[in-house]
Each structure stands twice: as structure tokens, then as C-alpha cells.
Amino acid sequence: xxxxxxxxxxxxxPVALQHLVxxxxxxxxxxxxxxxxxxxxxxxxxxxxxxxxxxxxxxxATARSRGAHPEAVLPAAAALELxxxxxxxxxxxxAIDDDTLxxxxxxxxxxxxxDIAILAGxxxxxxxxxLLLVTQQGSAEARLATAAEVARATGVRGMVGGQYMxxxxxxxxxxxxxxxxxxxxxxxxxxxxxCGAVLTGAAAAxxxxxxxxxxxxxxxxxxxxxxxxxxxDEEELGKSVGKDRAQAKVTYVSRxxxxxxxxxxxxxxARARARLSALPGDTDELAMVTDYMLRRRA
Amino acid sequence: xxxxxxxxxxxxxPVALQHLVxxxxxxxxxxxxxxxxxxxxxxxxxxxxxxxxxxxxxxxATARSRGAHPEAVLPAAAALELxxxxxxxxxxxxAIDDDTLxxxxxxxxxxxxxDIAILAGxxxxxxxxxLLLVTQQGSAEARLATAAEVARATGVRGMVGGQYMxxxxxxxxxxxxxxxxxxxxxxxxxxxxxCGAVLTGAAAAxxxxxxxxxxxxxxxxxxxxxxxxxxxDEEELGKSVGKDRAQAKVTYVSRxxxxxxxxxxxxxxARARARLSALPGDTDELAMVTDYMLRRRA
Numbered sequence: 001x002x003x004x005x006x007x008x009x010x011x012x013x014p015v016a017l018q019h020l021v022x023x024x025x026x027x028x029x030x031x032x033x034x035x036x037x038x039x040x041x042x043x044x045x046x047x048x049x050x051x052x053x054x055x056x057x058x059x060x061a062t063a064r065s066r067g068a069h070p071e072a073v074l075p076a077a078a079a080l081e082l083x084x085x086x087x088x089x090x091x092x093x094x095a096i097d098d099d100t101l102x103x104x105x106x107x108x109x110x111x112x113x114x115d116i117a118i119l120a121g122x123x124x125x126x127x128x129x130x131l132l133l134v135t136q137q138g139s140a141e142a143r144l145a146t147a148a149e150v151a152r153a154t155g156v157r158g159m160v161g162g163q164y165m166x167x168x169x170x171x172x173x174x175x176x177x178x179x180x181x182x183x184x185x186x187x188x189x190x191x192x193x194x195c196g197a198v199l200t201g202a203a204a205a206x207x208x209x210x211x212x213x214x215x216x217x218x219x220x221x222x223x224x225x226x227x228x229x230x231x232x233d234e235e236e237l238g239k240s241v242g243k244d245r246a247q248a249k250v251t252y253v254s255r256x257x258x259x260x261x262x263x264x265x266x267x268x269x270a271r272a273r274a275r276l277s278a279l280p281g282d283t284d285e286l287a288m289v290t291d292y293m294l295r296r297r298a
Numbered sequence: 299x300x301x302x303x304x305x306x307x308x309x310x311x312p313v314a315l316q317h318l319v320x321x322x323x324x325x326x327x328x329x330x331x332x333x334x335x336x337x338x339x340x341x342x343x344x345x346x347x348x349x350x351x352x353x354x355x356x357x358x359a360t361a362r363s364r365g366a367h368p369e370a371v372l373p374a375a376a377a378l379e380l381x382x383x384x385x386x387x388x389x390x391x392x393a394i395d396d397d398t399l400x401x402x403x404x405x406x407x408x409x410x411x412x413d414i415a416i417l418a419g420x421x422x423x424x425x426x427x428x429l430l431l432v433t434q435q436g437s438a439e440a441r442l443a444t445a446a447e448v449a450r451a452t453g454v455r456g457m458v459g460g461q462y463m464x465x466x467x468x469x470x471x472x473x474x475x476x477x478x479x480x481x482x483x484x485x486x487x488x489x490x491x492x493c494g495a496v497l498t499g500a501a502a503a504x505x506x507x508x509x510x511x512x513x514x515x516x517x518x519x520x521x522x523x524x525x526x527x528x529x530x531d532e533e534e535l536g537k538s539v540g541k542d543r544a545q546a547k548v549t550y551v552s553r554x555x556x557x558x559x560x561x562x563x564x565x566x567x568a569r570a571r572a573r574l575s576a577l578p579g580d581t582d583e584l585a586m587v588t589d590y591m592l593r594r595r596a
Binding site: 032033035036043090093095115116118119121122123126127129130133134140141144147148150151152155156157158159160163164165167168169179 | 338388394412421423432439448459474477
């Protein structure tokens with residue numbers, strides 16, 4: 001597997017699921033008062049900037065592995081992409097990472113101004129909960145459990161806690177590095193798989209193997225992210241590379257070196273595949289996403 | 299009634315309910331990883347800055363009017379204060395209102411830095427949904443309806459939409475002024491009353507009179523807010539006054555003049571009281587909040 005080191009074919013990906021998500025996101029207009037039109041434009045600008053839609057695709061692929069139609073979990077899956085987009089917009093702000101380029105385009109605050117970017121992030125977060133709580137269908141218990149999962153995954157013991165650690169901490173030990181990533185990116189990836197399972201009828205007691213698989217996938221995602229920040233192609237990635245090094249961030253590459261980070265990624269991938277084999281149903285699409293996570297170049 | 303024009307006794311207020319909320323908020327530590335300690339400090343700094351806790355008190359008073367114990371809706375009520383605090387923190391940011399003083403203390407970004415303030419707001423919003431979805435007890439349907447109400451109240455057709463209109467618009471007509479306030483402050487006040495009713499068993503069909511009362515209360519709140527920005531005492535208010543005028547914002551005072559704004563407030567108060575009389579149960583505490591809204595000086 002390439003680990004972003006060599007040009008070659010685009011790794012396989014469940015594109016049908018990706019397109020399903022894309023179509024759903026494109027149709028979202030948030031039914032807004034015309035007086036707030038530009039706020040919605042800013043939200044859609046960042047939301048529709050492309051990308052693999054990994055989190056929603058994971059939710060849909062999990063639902064499919066359980067024999068359900070992916071459409072059945074589409075609003076909740078889309079909500080995960082709204083949450084992810086909100087976190088990127090706020091992360092990119094001048095006061096935080098001060099990034100000007102994202103997916104090959106000016107970041108939200110560069111295009112719309114900092115005030116509107118802050119509110120666009122806030123708006124996406126709120127609208128994500130509307131998708132989870134109002135639009136998504138299913139039993140009240142399942143919808144409640146799904147929204148609760150997303151709330152916990154995005155709070156101080158989740159994504160925001162990880163973002164905070166990333167903002168303030170520049171001297172981490174191994175434990176801190178793992179904790180930061182588990183919170184900042186891992187927790188939402190876990191929530192994606194859990195949402196796909198819960199909305200298709202998985203009971204609380206059945207969730208442990210789904211969580212185990214997803215946690216490993218989150219780790220794999222982050223190791224490869226660190227490698228790509230060092231070795232990736234700026235044009236393919238659509239964002240600046242080498243920023244981690246410039247900001248003296250502790251990453252898997254800075255801590256272990258490039259070769260060791262690649263070995264850790266391969267090990268993590270193998271563990272994720274092993275954990276996947278413990279899940280019931282047809283997990284082919286989840287396997288495809290798992291392999292993509294290792295081989296992706298952007 | 300004084301309409302902030304004369305010194306005198308503090309108007310009556312359901313302080314027992316206020317203290318119940320205060321105690322609950324003080325006990326919230328968000329069970330955070332010690333590595334994110336300062337993020338939680340920032341959240342608690344803004345959350346525990348005092349104030350009348352109008353939104354949670356409205357939720358508790360509504361529950362009481364329906365014969366329930368206020369404790370039964372306390373997590374959801376507290377969630378409304380987390381949402382309100384999050385909106386204040388983001389509103390105060392340099393890129394938005396650039397306020398340095400709030401409730402007599404430096405604003406969150408002045409005390410903790412802009413990066414942490416942005417994340418503290420994000421964290422409070424997420425934790426509000428955890429309170430609504432995980433901590434709050436009751437039927438799955440009622441908890442789902444409550445969280446959905448808050449999601450809609452805070453989205454682009456609610457609070458964030460209103461904040462956006464406030465940020466970008468400087469030339470409003472009467473319709474726009476009403477729409478801005480209905481979204482920015484009115485919608486969350488409405489959600490507070492609705493949460494108190496829904497969590498104590500009110501069916502969707504019974505909500506119309508509660509909404510009618512709360513919408514009027516939100517209007518009253520805003521008219522008085524505009525009057526206080528013109529006439530209030532900076533020390534009592536704990537924030538700068540005259541900012542609306544300095545920023546050339548359209549307010550009830552700038553549009554109608556002080557005397558006419560006072561008359562509109564008294565009319566709105568009378569309408570709110572009339573609508574309150576249509577609600578079932580013992581509405582004494584709701585009446586007290588309604589009268590306080592007109593008479594408050596801070």
C-alpha cells in the first residue's frame with residue numbers, strides 16, 4: 001500500500017454512498033429567511049467544498065452492513081458532515097489555526113469575513129441537531145441515542161476538548177498525543193459508526209464491537225493525516241502542508257519519524273481490519289473505507 | 299411601573315427558582331479530562347457570572363404552573379442558560395460586537411484569549427445538548443421534542459439567523475427589526491417556556507397558548523433591553539450602555555423615541571399578561587417574571 005508515497009490509481013472508495021451524501025447536502029437550504037441569505041451561502045460554501053464525506057459514508061456503510069437501506073440514515077449521516085464542517089470553519093479562524101486555504105479554496109472567514117464564519121459554524125452545528133432530531137426518522141429512543149452520541153462526541157470530552165488541547169499544548173507526551181487525537185478526530189468517527197448501527201436497530205449492548213472498530217479507524221485516520229501533512233501534495237490535499245512542523249506540533253511523524261509512522265499506520269490498519277471481521281453482516285464497504293484510510297493521498 | 303427610569307426597590311422575582319438554577323450550574327464540571335481544565339474554567343467563568351437566569355427560570359416556572367416539581371426539568375432548564383452563555387461569548391468576540399465588559403467583568407475572550415473563547419462557546423453549546431439528551435429524564439418522546447425545540451431555536455431560523463441579521467444589517471424597516479429580535483432573543487425565550495411545558499407532559503396540540511405568551515414576553519424583553527441601553531445604569535447593568543446608538547443600530551428607541559418605546563413596552567406587557575391568563579394552572583411565578591421583564595433595571 002502506498003501511504004501517500006507514490007503516485008498511482010485512486011484507491012477504491014464507496015462512491016455510490018459518497019454521491020448519495022453529496023446529493024443530500026446539496027439539497028439542504030435550511031429554509032432560511034431571505035434576510036439571512038448570505039449566512040446560508042457561507043454555510044453552503046464550506047459544506048459543499050467537496051471531500052470524501054468519510055463520516056457520513058461510514059454511517060451509511062454501517063447501516064448497509066446491517067441490511068438497511070442507506071437512505072434510512074441519510075439525515076443523521078449528513079448531520080455528521082455539518083458538524084465536521086463547523087469544526088473546520090472554527091479551526092481555520094485567525095484566532096485558532098489561521099488557515100487561509102481549505103480544499104483548494106479560501107477558507108470561510110477569508111471568503112465571507114470572520115464574523116460570518118463564526119456564525120456559519122454555529123449555524124451548521126445547530127442545524128446538525130435539527131437533522132438528527134427533526135428530520136431523521138426512526139424510533140424516539142434510537143433518535144435520542146443518536147443525537148446524544150453526537151452531543152457527547154462534540155463536547156469537552158470530545159471534539160472541542162481535543163481542539164482545545166491542540167490549541168494550547170505544544171509539549172505532549174505519547175499519552176497526550178493519543179488523547180488529543182482520540183478526542184479531536186476519533187470521537188466523531190466513532191459517532192458515525194455508532195449512529196449507523198443505532199438507527200438500524202442495534203441495542204446498546206451490541207455497540208462495543210462497532211466502537212472498537214471505529215476507535216481504531218480514527219487512530220489510523222490521524223496517523224495518515226500526520227504523514228500527509230509531511231509528504232502530501234499541496235494541490236491534491238487542497239490545503240497547506242508542513243504546517244504541523246512549522247507550528248512545532250507534536251505529530252506521529254515528529255515523534256516517531258516518517259518510516260515508523262508508516263509502520264504504525266500499517267499496524268493500525270491491520271487491527272482495524274481484524275476488528276471489522278468481528279462485525280456481523282456484509283462489511284465490504286466498511287472494509288473499502290478502512291483500506292482507503294491507509295492508502296488515501298488527500 | 300418604573301421602566302428603568304427611577305431608583306427604587308428591586309422588582310419581585312422568583313428567587314427560589316433562580317437559586318435552584320444557580321446551584322445546578324455551579325455543580326456542573328463537565329467531567330473533563332484534566333488536560334482541558336482551562337477550557338472548562340473559561341466555560342464556567344462565563345456561565346457563573348451571575349444574572350437573573352431568565353430562560354431557565356421560565357422553564358421551571360412553566361413546569362410549576364403545570365403542577366410539576368421544578369427539579370424535574372432542571373437539566374433542560376440549565377441547558378438553556380448554557381446556550382444563552384455560548385451566544386453571549388461568541389457575540390462579544392472582536393470580530394462580532396467586540397465587547398470587553400459583560401456582567402461587570404472582562405468578557406471571555408479578554409480573560410482567556412480569543413481562541414479559548416471560541417471553543418468555550420462551542421463547548422457550552424455541545425454540553426447543552428448533552429444535558430438535554432443524556433441528563434434530562436422523561437419519556438424519549440418528550441426529551442426528543444425538547445432538544446428539537448432548542449435545535450430549531452438556535453439555528454439559522456432562530457438565534458444564529460438573528461445574530462447574523464444584527465451583524466450585517468444597519469438599515470432595517472419595522473418588519474426587519476421585529477424579525478431580528480424574534481429570532482435573536484425571542485426564539486430561545488419561547489423554547490424555554492415550551493421545554494417546561496413539553497417535559498411536564500404537554501402535548502403538541504396544547505403548546506399554542508404557551509408559545510403565544512412566550513413570543514410576547516420575548517418582544518417585551520427586547521423593547522426594555524433597548525430602553526436600558528439608552529437609559530440604564532452602567533454599573534447596575536454590568537455592561538457598556540449607549541453602544542446601540544454608537545453603532546447606529548436600529549432599536550425601539552432609535553426608531554420610536556424613548557417615550558414611545560416605553561409605551562410600546564407597557565402595551566406588550568399588558569398583552570403578555572392577557573395571554574398568560576389563558577394558560578392553565580397556577581401562573582403566579584410566570585406573572586412575576588412577566589412583571590419583572592417590564593420593571594427590570596438590569
